Amino acid sequence: MKWLSDDASSILGKIKKLASVNIQRNLIGTGLVAFGILADKKNQDIWIKYLKELNLKKAEMMKSGELTTKQKSAWIDWKEVVKLRKMVARRVNLTKVYDRPFNKRDFLVLQRLLILSLLTMLPGVARLDYATIRIISKKDFEKLPDQTAENYLVTGRQYKIIFQKYKTSATYGIVNIPVAKYSRPLQRLLQRHVRYLHENFPENDCLFLNRNLTCMSRNSLTKFLQRLFKEFFKKSVSVTMLRHIFLTNKYDKKQLEEQAETSKFMMHSQAMMKDYVKKRP
Missing domain, CATH: 1.25.40 (Serine Threonine Protein Phosphatase 5, Tetratricopeptide repeat)
Incomplete structure (x- = not known):
């Protein structure tokens, strides 16, 4: 060198x-x-x-x-991502893919539906860390000597996604997402998908599998999503780009800037200012 x-x-x-x-x-x-x-x-x-x-x-x-030139070339409307999820869901439901014997083509469709659902039905959790999730029952999770070793999908009556191994975990700590609280349809989909995985891959505990049917990595999930969006939108859309798209769809930038300015003049943090805002009588 x-x-x-x-x-x-x-x-x-x-x-x-x-x-x-x-x-x-x-x-x-x-x-x-x-x-x-x-x-x-x-x-x-x-x-x-x-x-x-x-x-x-x-x-x-x-x-x-x-937007940078690259971001402009990769931009899609959030509603188009949601529309894609609904289209894949219709295909899965109409052809009863979950009830058919396993084949790789069907499995590709099921994984596409699952990742699109996780990306669009939970509150802004666009993360490559989905690739690292391990499936575990609530009973087995409670027996673990170290419950912080992995990212988990804890199954049971109420499914929970627990992120604790991610890039900014030192700052934000454990993120516990009760799935049904945000989307009962997503909980039902996860239940079907976990059952399908247990039937076809009884030794597997990974939520996502790559092409050779071993546990997916973050890099594998990146390529999986790139192929998906390239096929349907002719664009290379990253998870980071999805975060930009989601937040731009959900929040108005000018309003956020006004909130920051107001909190500065009130000599409050934005978190404290939120506590001062009450429901209208």
Whole structure:
């Protein structure tokens, strides 16, 4: 990797010419790892300084709400994602896929329905961490010596999804989602899907399986979703993009900015301001 230190200035110049801030940040991050290994503090400091500039630029872009060129090319309306889920659900119900003997083509359709349902029927939980979920009964979950080892779908009378192994878990801790509270149809779908998995893969405890019928990884789920959206929308839509689409559909950016400004003048946090808002008499 010594070539990187030797040509660091030239390489940085080429990175700066790239149109995408995100690609620049990714490349700078990779370079910084290499400089750390090489103990090249001089170039490391130069690249860190530019990374800080990129981070400021990224923050301004996020604040403005403007879509990047790449985001514009991947944008779809949230209602189209919901419409796709309903279309796949009709196919599953009309052809009674859950009641047929297992075949890979049917299983692809069932997994598509499940991930689309999880993405659109729960409150904004667009996460690749669905790939890491393990299925476990409430009885077995309560017997675990360490209940924080995995992300779980806890089955029983009331299904629960428990996220505790995810990127920002140190900040937000355990996220416990009682499925029926948000969507009874989703709970019924999960019950059918778990039963189907137990019948066809009795040794499996993963909620999602890849093409060779082993546990799906986060990377596998990324590719699974990309193929799905490419097929129906001719666009490459990431989970991060889905978060942008969901939140843009649900909230008005101008209103959120006004809330932030109001809370500042009232010298309250936005959380405290919410407590001051009452139901109208």
